Amino acid sequence: MGSAAAAGDPGVSRRRFVAALAGTAALPACSRAQAPAEATVTSHATRPGPTAASPAPSATGPRPLYVGTYTSAEGGGKGIGIATYDPVSGRISGAGTLTGVPDPSYLAVGPGGRTLYAVDEREAGAVTAVRLADRAVLGSRSTGGSAPCHLSVHPSGRWLLSANYGSGSVAVHPIDASGALGERADLVTHRSPAPGPGQQGPHAHQFTISPDGGHVLAVDLGTDTVYSYRLDPRTGRLTEVARAAARPGAGPRHLTFHPGGRHAYLANELDDTVTVCGYAPDTGRLTIGAPQPTGSGAGTNYPAQILVTSDGAYAFLANRGHNSLARYAVEADGARLRLLGTVPVAGDFPRQIALSPDGRLLFAANQRSGTVSVFHVDAGSGELRLAGAPFASPVAVCALPL
Numbered sequence: 001m002g003s004a005a006a007a008g009d010p011g012v013s014r015r016r017f018v019a020a021l022a023g024t025a026a027l028p029a030c031s032r033a034q035a036p037a038e039a040t041v042t043s044h045a046t047r048p049g050p051t052a053a054s055p056a057p058s059a060t061g062p063r064p065l066y067v068g069t070y071t072s073a074e075g076g077g078k079g080i081g082i083a084t085y086d087p088v089s090g091r092i093s094g095a096g097t098l099t100g101v102p103d104p105s106y107l108a109v110g111p112g113g114r115t116l117y118a119v120d121e122r123e124a125g126a127v128t129a130v131r132l133a134d135r136a137v138l139g140s141r142s143t144g145g146s147a148p149c150h151l152s153v154h155p156s157g158r159w160l161l162s163a164n165y166g167s168g169s170v171a172v173h174p175i176d177a178s179g180a181l182g183e184r185a186d187l188v189t190h191r192s193p194a195p196g197p198g199q200q201g202p203h204a205h206q207f208t209i210s211p212d213g214g215h216v217l218a219v220d221l222g223t224d225t226v227y228s229y230r231l232d233p234r235t236g237r238l239t240e241v242a243r244a245a246a247r248p249g250a251g252p253r254h255l256t257f258h259p260g261g262r263h264a265y266l267a268n269e270l271d272d273t274v275t276v277c278g279y280a281p282d283t284g285r286l287t288i289g290a291p292q293p294t295g296s297g298a299g300t301n302y303p304a305q306i307l308v309t310s311d312g313a314y315a316f317l318a319n320r321g322h323n324s325l326a327r328y329a330v331e332a333d334g335a336r337l338r339l340l341g342t343v344p345v346a347g348d349f350p351r352q353i354a355l356s357p358d359g360r361l362l363f364a365a366n367q368r369s370g371t372v373s374v375f376h377v378d379a380g381s382g383e384l385r386l387a388g389a390p391f392a393s394p395v396a397v398c399a400l401p402l
Contacts, residue, residue, distance in 0.1 A: 063087050063356070064132075066116060067365065067372060068104045068398030075370070076395040080104050080118060080130070083391070085401060090361050090374040090387030100137050101128050106150050106352075107400040111157040115179030116400075119148040119162060127151060127162050127173060129181050138180040144187040145169040150206045154213065159185070159236055161207040161216055168202020170218045170227075172236045185236030188218075188229070196224040197249040198270075205253050205269075211261040215241070215284035221251045221269060226277075228284035244277070244286035254305045258334035259312045265337065267303040267317060272296055274306065274317060274328075276337055295342040296322035305353050307362075314382035318350040318364060325353070325364065325375070327382050343384050347371045351397045361387065363399040370394045 062084035069077030079099035085092045104118035113132065120126040120140060125148035129138040145164025152161050153175070160173045160181060169189040174182035190202035203222035210217065216238070218227040228242040246252045251270025257279070258264065264277040266288060273291035280287075294303050294317055301321035308315045312334055317326040324342035331338055347366025354363050355377070362384060364373040371390035378385070 060088060062093070064402045065092060065363070065372075066107050066400040066402075067393045067396055068107045068118065068400070069393070069395045070103050070105060070121070070397065072103055072122075073395050077393070080107065080116070081393050081396075083393075085356075085361070085374070087356060087358065087360065090376060092372060092374065092391035094391070094393075098130065098135055101130070104128070105397050106148075107398050108151050108153050109400065109402060110153045110175065110179055111155070113402055115175075117151055117153065117160055119143075119151055121147050121149055121165075123147065123166070125162075125164055125166070127160060127171075127181060129175075129179055131179055138178065141173050141181045141184060143169075143171045144184055145171065145189075150208075152208050154209055154216075154231065156213065156233065158233070159231065161209070163204040163207040163218060165203050165205055165221075168204050168220060168222055170204050170207045170238070172231065172238060174236055186238050188238050188240070190218070190220050190223050190225070190227065193223055193225060193245070195222050196251070199223075206255060208255060210279070210281065210284065211257050211259065212281050214281060217255060217284075217286065219252050219255050219266070221253055224248055224250050224252060226252060226255060226266070226286050226288070228286060230284065242283060242285040244288050246275070246288055247271070247291065250275075250291070253303065256306050256308050256315075258308055258330065259310060260334045263334035265306050265308065265315055267306040269302050269304070272301045272303060274303065274337065276335065278335075292337060293339060294319055294322070295324065295326040295339055304351055307353055307355055309355070309377070309379075309382070310359050311379075313379075316353060316362060316384070318345070318353045320349045320351065320367075323348055323350065325350070325362070325384060327384065329382065340382065343375075343386075346373045346386055346390050352399065354399055354401055356401045361401065363401055365393075365396040365399040366390070367395060367397050370396055372396050372399045
């Protein structure tokens, strides 16, 4: 969900933004990377988080968890939340806050887990790199657009991809050997097709990578379109190769691929549906199928993020409004989703969900209740079981378990 940068858009108003974001201060564009600075970590727990001096967590010991928030929202966080979680029980323990990154509403980690990347979801958008060994901020770079709300790291570890929701554009930044970001390599604005019903412009909501790394795909809620690009591995330049049109007014928000690489699943925020998509790896072409229910019933609901288990057997969808997690069986080698039911998310407005690296836990960041819920995932049945009381974290909009 983007920021209030586009709050005048009738389509945007349906998205239930945090009202305080309307007064978000602009972040000056960064023409050069800032000098590395030590991030301030404020402790709010006796249990320490991982540090450069700490041993690497074992398979059964505490694992790192980072939580994104809005620092400019009333009652919001002070920066990126630092925590640990028990991979067996799912219990989360707070370990402090990494300050110095404004409105870090979406997080990603580079290959090897050495560097954390965050969007700065402000009118003058930016992306920031943080070295995890000592939590030093390696600098920020302008995204060339407003309200960046999603980012991802290319499997090569050389490129950072970000989506500017407010201005409807996608950006590419190089990543150097230290994990720091270089000057922006490309910026593409979605100028066509025309905005969908109720929208006044494009709203890029996700910029992600195909399973084989051959194409990068941008999901745009404003134009009801998924754009496929080739990324030049040497220059970082983008070349559009295909477009897939969702039905008018669908408001596509988030795409995830089946591990087989031939199918993907699209969560549509505005018409409260999910669609199965065919994908051609050689051309990058996505074919969007018929809308399917989210399990929300007749109430108001805005699907957020959809995930698929690593074995491709089950998919999970976060329902904001219905405040549930929908469970799907994935059938026919990824070509079909079958709704199994929903479970309460134990929070309000689940903005984002993520699976732990081993797939045994699912984390849900609940924006309005300011909590992170954790569920045990049954590998055989796809059933979800709440792992105790949710963890309190102000305006939690992204949970990143490592």
